[in-house]
Amino acid sequence: MIKNILQNKVFKNFSYLTIGSILSQLISLLTVFKITKILHPDDYGLYTFMIAQGTLLLTVGDLGIRNIVIRTIARDPYRSKDLIYNGAILRTLALLILGGIYLVYNHLLGNLQAEELLFVLLFALISCFGKLFETAFLGHQKMLPPSVINLGFSIVWFLWIFLLPGKIMDVPFLFYSFLGLNVLKNLVFHVTLRKHGLILGKMKSFVTSSYSLLKESWPYLALVLVMLPYTKFTNNFLDINSTREEIGYFNLSERLTGPISFVLDFGLVAIFPNLSALWVSNKIKFKNFVSIGFKYYMLFGMLLCFLFTLFAKELFGLIFPESYLPAVLVCQLQVWYLFLTSIDSLIGTVFGATNNERKILRLGIVNSLFSTPILFFSSQYGALGLASGMVFSFAIFQVYLWHVFRKTLQFKIEDRSLMWVSAAVLFVFSYFIGSEIDIIYKLLVACLALILTGMYFFRNYTLAKSV
Numbered sequence: 001m002i003k004n005i006l007q008n009k010v011f012k013n014f015s016y017l018t019i020g021s022i023l024s025q026l027i028s029l030l031t032v033f034k035i036t037k038i039l040h041p042d043d044y045g046l047y048t049f050m051i052a053q054g055t056l057l058l059t060v061g062d063l064g065i066r067n068i069v070i071r072t073i074a075r076d077p078y079r080s081k082d083l084i085y086n087g088a089i090l091r092t093l094a095l096l097i098l099g100g101i102y103l104v105y106n107h108l109l110g111n112l113q114a115e116e117l118l119f120v121l122l123f124a125l126i127s128c129f130g131k132l133f134e135t136a137f138l139g140h141q142k143m144l145p146p147s148v149i150n151l152g153f154s155i156v157w158f159l160w161i162f163l164l165p166g167k168i169m170d171v172p173f174l175f176y177s178f179l180g181l182n183v184l185k186n187l188v189f190h191v192t193l194r195k196h197g198l199i200l201g202k203m204k205s206f207v208t209s210s211y212s213l214l215k216e217s218w219p220y221l222a223l224v225l226v227m228l229p230y231t232k233f234t235n236n237f238l239d240i241n242s243t244r245e246e247i248g249y250f251n252l253s254e255r256l257t258g259p260i261s262f263v264l265d266f267g268l269v270a271i272f273p274n275l276s277a278l279w280v281s282n283k284i285k286f287k288n289f290v291s292i293g294f295k296y297y298m299l300f301g302m303l304l305c306f307l308f309t310l311f312a313k314e315l316f317g318l319i320f321p322e323s324y325l326p327a328v329l330v331c332q333l334q335v336w337y338l339f340l341t342s343i344d345s346l347i348g349t350v351f352g353a354t355n356n357e358r359k360i361l362r363l364g365i366v367n368s369l370f371s372t373p374i375l376f377f378s379s380q381y382g383a384l385g386l387a388s389g390m391v392f393s394f395a396i397f398q399v400y401l402w403h404v405f406r407k408t409l410q411f412k413i414e415d416r417s418l419m420w421v422s423a424a425v426l427f428v429f430s431y432f433i434g435s436e437i438d439i440i441y442k443l444l445v446a447c448l449a450l451i452l453t454g455m456y457f458f459r460n461y462t463l464a465k466s467v
Contacts, residue, residue: 019147024154025259031158032255033319035174038166041323045248047171050116052235052251054123057102059232061095061128064220065213066135067352073139075280078201084136084193086209091128099124109240119175126182133189136198145192153185219357223364229372230393234386237379250383252324253331256316260304260335264342268349275353290350291411296457297346298419302426303453305339308332309430310442326383333387336427340394347405359408367397 036044069083099121106112112120137146160177161169193199203209214221224231238247254261278286309332316328344367351360371393378389405411426449434442 022259022263024151025262027151027154027158028258029255029319031154031161032252034161034166035169036252036320036324038169039171041245041248042243043171044252045244045246046116047174048251048255049235049239049244049247050112050119050171050175051123052232053102053112053120054127056228056232056235057095057098057120057124058127058131059224060228061091061098061124062131062221062224063090063094063214064217064222064224065090066131067220068213068217069132069135070139071352073136077139077198080136080139081199081201082203082209083139083213084132084199085203086206087132087213088129089206090210090213091132092125095121095124095128109236111239115172119172119179122179123175123182126179126186130182130186130189133186133193136193142196142198145196146189149185149188149192153181153188157181216357219361220352223357223361226361226364226368229368230375230390234375234379234390237376238383238386241376241379242382246382249324249327249330250386252320252327253334253383253387256312256327256331257308257335257338260308261338263304264301264338265345268342268345275349279353279355286353287409287411290413292414294346294413295415295419298343298423299453299456301339301342302419302423303449305335306426306430306449307446308335309427310434310446313435314439330383330387332431333384333391336431337387337390337394339423340391340398343398344394344401347401350405350409350411354409356408359404363401363404366400367394370397 035047039047065087069087072083073080102120103117106117134146134150137143157178160181161174204212234250235247238250275286275289278289312332312335313328316325316331320327348360348363351357371390374389374393375386378385381388402416429445434445437445
């Protein structure tokens, strides 16, 4: 069994991305620890707010082409050169237009100064190339090189922050350093792509290639736009309704839950090319893969979230200053929001692999219309209020989401009810009860959860083999 698992391509790709991302996130947490020692929560809120705004522009400027590029390269590797270079030009033009729109928004509702606006735009432009190069590796199902590169540059950033004296570090210095390092990383990505011979085929004309990309990607772009209120506007809601300190607490909680987020997201990234190809070649095998694999994804996700929530207070108190302690409860809620969104993303991945982009769009519209008022209202109560609103709105949305999923693909997910009941029990215990018990009892409960999970996995694997 272990040999078969280790030789599986999806497992190997998932392992490369997971191990690399976990190590990168752990190093990043150490870096954040140093930054929070230097910056007051208000300055940390400004620093992370600018990164969030750059990410907002980057997300919209992607134009929804990311999954299209991955899927197309997975099915036809000789289109990679066309998709990489014309995709880079298309993204750059989109970001320049979006930058102009953001200037208008900042003038009307924002508070960023001229230099801070420049940081936001440069962050988006520089990151767009790196993300596109990384996407090309994923399409070729070569997950090891980007994992190594990202890990290497996380180490460089860590050393840069720790070796320099804290007295010279302020928000502008950190941002200039961060941007310069990302320019260098983009160059390494591009050289590595060429060295591995992954830039294949010929370039089409920009107009022809862009039209083809946008024709396929518009449902994804539309979905990104309708999802913005609960994926990217959370910082803006806090900026309008609350304080920079609350932004700092919220973004720090996202940073702390980053390793969980990356593991769950990269799991989807690793299986998407395989699912896309499998849907074309063997639909019966595809259906069995999703029906059985879905419960294991949920089980793995809820276990990670449970363990994180159970020990978040000890972790936070160990590495962060006392002024940041209000973020503990925020990150304990935030990680369960990640669990819910990972289920949404897995269903979206299945829909994407089966060419059901329009169905994804309809779901996104319903979710946005339902969640946005809740999030805007809850942001008036700071980071904890916003995190509570996120968990509540997404938990309610799951009812409609699963109804559409079952009706569309007629898939029966094994042990679905058991997974949801288990997730609810683990959430209630870890968030409401776990904070009141001693660390020894927490360790015992964690061991029990791991043992029960292992027994469930091996029992099901044994039954499957016997059948």
